Amino acid sequence: MSEIRFDGRVAIITGAGHGLGRSHALLLASRGAKIVVNDLGGSVDGTGSGSAAEDVAEEIRSAGGEAIAHTANVTKADEVEDMVNQAISTWGQVDILVNNAGILRDKSFVKMTHEDFEAVVNVHLMGSVICTKAVWEHMRERNYGRIAMTSSSSGIYGNFGQSNYGAAKMGLVGLMNVLHLEGQKYGIRVNALSPTAATRMTEGLIPEDALKLMTVESVSAGLAYLVAEDAPSRLVLCAGAGGYAATRIYETDGIYLPPEEQTPENVAARIDDIIAADGQGLYQQGGEQTMKFLTKAAEHFGVKMG
Structure with a gap:
């Protein structure tokens, strides 16, 4: 099989200042993509700010690639629109969108506030909606687009203390399903990545020896496939610790009752x-x-x- 390359392609990657997003950005850049590194620069719970996006952009440029940084809050449509416009004014197009930005505010449902629920859903689900909406018409007009949502086993299967996160992550599968149908005739392919990796979000949850096996790079390999020229569409690809699988939703044949x-x-x-x-x-x-x-x-x- 020929090498998967992204020469001439422009990719926006949200939440790319750390962890998985940074790994995605570095991999796509190393294979020829021009990268918009987006990161608000906040902590895991979404508070604060920093220079994470510019740091990663500079890392890419230092390695000979092309990258710009943007600190758009993915829940703010005007900031996201500015980010997309900046990408287009710099390179003339946007070919790839990786919706990776996310936060965690874990608590059992009985202890979770409405604010904590809404904050997580807003970043993961609505942030992906806002970013996708900002590039959708552009991709339709160019008859080309590759969009990756970031789902999670916490949404697909459930995880104690993550009702907000799980609801958002399963919502992204539904969003993928519909956009796959609506984007087909416009050359837009939409997939979802369900990653398992050692990031800031997993600290304290997994034994240290096991964490060493869960590299972000192994997950990014799957992500690159989902946004490649010959990418599939409507695939939920699970990736972690070098393992790759697909989550598929089947419906039983069922019965009929008169x-x-x-x-x-x-x-x-x-x-x-x-x-x-x-x-x-x-x-x-x-x-x-x-x-x-x-x-x-x-x-x-x-x-x-x-």
């Missing part, structure tokens, strides 16, 4: 059949579920479909 049997008791009685994996499918859009249920009902009543 009207006189549509009771909660009959649903309970048939739950084993409802959740049976035999015949389960990987759907491409929500209407497929509707058609499945209608087809089963139509067969019962002898109604022809189509």
Whole structure:
């Protein structure tokens, strides 16, 4: 297989001042991409500010690459618009967007304030919406775009104390699914990365010896594939410690109950059949579920479909 390169491509990477984002930026830059390093410069919980974005941009330039820094807050549409305009005025285009910026405010749901819930959802989910919206029309007009969301097993499977984070991360999978459909005919491919890596966010959670295996570089290898020229679309790629897998949402074939049997008791009685994996499918859009249920009902009543 030929080497994956990004020569002539311009990438915006949010939250790129530290950890995974920095690793993403360095890898894409080393393979020819021109990078907008975005970072507010804050701490893990989103407070404070610093020079993280400029530090990484300078690191890229020192290695012979091209990069500019921007400290846009991803939850502020005007600041994000300025960032995108700066990228276009500098290099004429934006080809790649990596929505990586995030914060943590972990607490059990009973102890979590509305403010802590909203803050995390605003950065992860709404921040990705705002950044994607800012480049979407530009990518449509150029008939090319590669967008990566950053999801998490905390959203896909759940993790104690992270209801805010989990809700945002699963929301990004839904956003990816819809934008994949809407971007198809415009050459825009949208994927999600579900990373596991040793970053500031994992400090104190994982034994030191295990942390050494969880390099950010191994995750960035997966990210680069998701935004490459020949990238897939609508893939949730899981990556960590050198392991790579895909999370896919399947729906069981299920059952049909005629009207006189549509009771909660009959649903309970048939739950084993409802959740049976035999015949389960990987759907491409929500209407497929509707058609499945209608087809089963139509067969019962002898109604022809189509």
